Amino acid sequence: MRLLPFNLPPYLRIFGHFVVSVLAVAALLLGGTFSAQAEKLPAQGYPVRHGELTEREKAVANRAWEFFVTNYQPATGLVNAVNNYPSTTMWDTASYIAALIAARELAIIDKPEFDKRMIKLLGTLNTIPLFRNQMPNKAYNTITAQKVNYVNKPGEIGFSALDGGRMLVWLRAIKERYPEYANSVDNIVLRWDFTNVIDGCGTMYGAILDGNNQPMYVQEGRLGYEEYAARGFQLWGFNTCQASRPEPYQFADIYCVMVPYDSRDPREHHQHNYVLTEPFILQGMEFGWGADKTNAQEKAAITPEWIRDFADRVYQAQENRYLITGMLTARSEHQLDRAPYFVYDTVFSDGYDWNTITDKGEFVPETSAVSMKAALGMWTLWNSPYTDRLFDTIENATEKGKGYYEGLYENGSGPIHEFTANNNGIMLEALLFKKEGNLLKLRAQNSQASDFVPSIWNQKLLNVFEENNKRLNRPFISADKGTRSWCQRTGVALREAPACSACQCAQCNGDQPVKLPPALSSCTKP
């Protein structure tokens, strides 16, 4: 067979085949090096920060904890959400739990102090009156632990699935880190009625009151927050297929990065499709991603790749804004120290980029700020010169005894003179993440050990004869081998999911991979 189009001299002919194969390999290698490498965002190359805290970082942690000392309510064990204002939500209380755990792990407080606080808190959560006996109310008075409305007067507002989701994440975190509290935690969640908060397809709903004081259940959550809260429900056994999928989403081209946003029309649904840093950094810190992904077996504890990809884009658009315009950017929703008191300070929302809006949709760009929690979250998850600069900027924006300011106004007029549990709590999370990696560390349990006892939550949910399972819409959980044998030994009839789970929800395929378009935008195609 003629391999080469010319005749080799005789002494080379034996090498003919060899020569051809060498040429072929060389051609392949050459082709390989010239083939277009998919260009990546710089953010995708920045590693997470990891290591013991430096003196400066310890100082940040200590100062942030001061908020929880000043705003602690000994009567209930709750902490004010906003400095000196005795009201809180489940979201902020979860941030307090995060702060409490961080304070213990970073040796800011000792075990007795931790135990005292935890016992009081869990006791309150176990007895706190729920909204219509379903889920916790949106707001509580921190001194009396009674349901209140937004002006802190006794009343009801409804419940929030997002708040509940975050609380579920951190209740699970307590169970895993401090199993001595597992029973208290389980009993909290066993009180909750999930009938209206999550449906068979895994969509989450919040409750609001209509004109006649009757509850209305409305889908709650947009890209970012929706998936984060769904993880909480998933950690307690719920199927959260719809909520956990990123769809529906679209991309906005912002400073050469394709930034994802929820494409549900804000005009129809009366919910802003804001793009904020917070839900992405929470997932990164609490569950870990990339090389820091937890290697736990439980699917709920593993961050899907697309969340990391979306987070990189949200980070990169902000870094680019700094490189191009010189404006330090770390955007998240935050309180203000004056009217309108609370803004969604977004990367993108309702069709406009860098949109800063109130809950009602009023445009208030003069209130945009560098949010401390966003900045420190970015700092811990993306190690870059830009985040070093953010750290330098926010490091000392504090007041002794109160913790960290909510933010620094972008227009240069100084700090937002307000202090919140959420802000200081997330900052403590970021520091604990640097030291330990992902915060939700699942405890390894050998269910086949002779002294193994499933948690109370599992025991009840696996028990066919537990009447409250159906009434409160508790999920079906699967039992592994060790649990099954325990049930057999103790005479518990297993409650298993109906064979046809697809009947409940035909339209959601949780395992379908998420295909993502390139993160780089049309900037490169003039």
Place this chain on the structure above:
Amino acid sequence: MSISQDLLKARSYLTVILGFMLAFGIVFYVEKNNKSTDMKIPQLQLSENFPNLPAPRELNYQEAIWARIAWQYFINNTQVSGLVNSAEGHPYTSLWDNASYLLAIISAHQLGIIDDREFDARMQKALNALSILPLYQGNVPYLYYSTADLKPLTTTYDVDYSLVDVGRLLMAFKVIVWRYPQYNALVQQTLSHWDLGALFNMEKDNSSLKSRHNQSYFRPNNYRSGYGYSLYAANGLSLINTWAGIVLTNSKQQHDFAKVNGLSIPVDGSLMLQEKSYPVINSLPYVLSGLENGFNTETAEISWSIIQVQESLNQNSYRHSYVNMGFSNPIPRLSSKKTKSDFLSPSTDDDQPQKRVKLSLSTQAAFGWYALFNTPWTEQVRQKASDLFIPGKGWLDGVEAYSQQPSGLITATTNAVILESLVYTAQGKMICIACQKTKLATAAQSLGSQ
């Protein structure tokens, strides 16, 4: 038969042979004595190792960001008058820097950084402002103006107006006329206020070609002079009239060429680093020649020589402190005399213009050379320059040679050259004759262009 009779018989053959020998003798003699004269300017021949020039390609992500960083300078420094400051914090401008601004607007539009609406707004305002500038002796704009009120400024340079600056502005107009023909009328209108033809007297006296104002054309001055600038400015100035074209390409000018490592390069100064003397070359006019009008053999050869010299010197220099020399863009020292009239007063001896700062790494040259000659060396140099910017303000001129610190200057020209170089990478040279289709429709631009 006797010899003589044989010879007689063979006389015709002999004649022929003698004739051939004579002819060959003459030929050899002529060839030997007629040495082919060396080309006076060796760069009129493309050298053997001249590389393949890069074809247009899409920008990559980093380049797209760099372009936007450069454009930020113009966002920050466009004044109410419609013109742009020469440098950050310096509220004056020259024709050269405004030409840079016009080319930057075009580049930003071509790269999709600004949309049609913004392009039109900026272009119209700038052209209108140029058309109302007060003129020197009614013919040509002054060297420098205040950007706030467009009043001419007295400087310590020894020229009243600069033909090199006019040349750059005419180059910018050339680009506009080819690529945005809807602006023809406005360009014509701006030019109609000036009388550039009057600068070139159709007379030749026996020593040199003179311009009307008795300023021997392109004699060395302390503003912008040198062989490179004369080559570059010729592109634009030859539009004026026939005599301008002739004057400018008359090679009776003095050039300063030196041989470095066997290559002939134009030299604008020298620098001592670690007790070695290095030539300092102002690459800018050669870079611009390539990016805007396109190379001819001469500018291509000179440019290639410059790059080769820089690469070889860098490899030999201790600690690679010499990378690609250049000069900071000129910033005038305004004369302490303030005059109220339109006439500029002559500078006094003790008023010297600010010395041009020598750079060991020139940002505009780094970007320009990479775009024109995509070689591993130029890529390496550009990478070295890629962090020489201030977020929110734009690109610095470079690294100062003596102090090895980043230059404190952020100038219109550097940022414009960076934008031009990126357009060159994406599309080829700026004067392009059949490329209207590339950018008349609304650009799909980044939303973040606020």
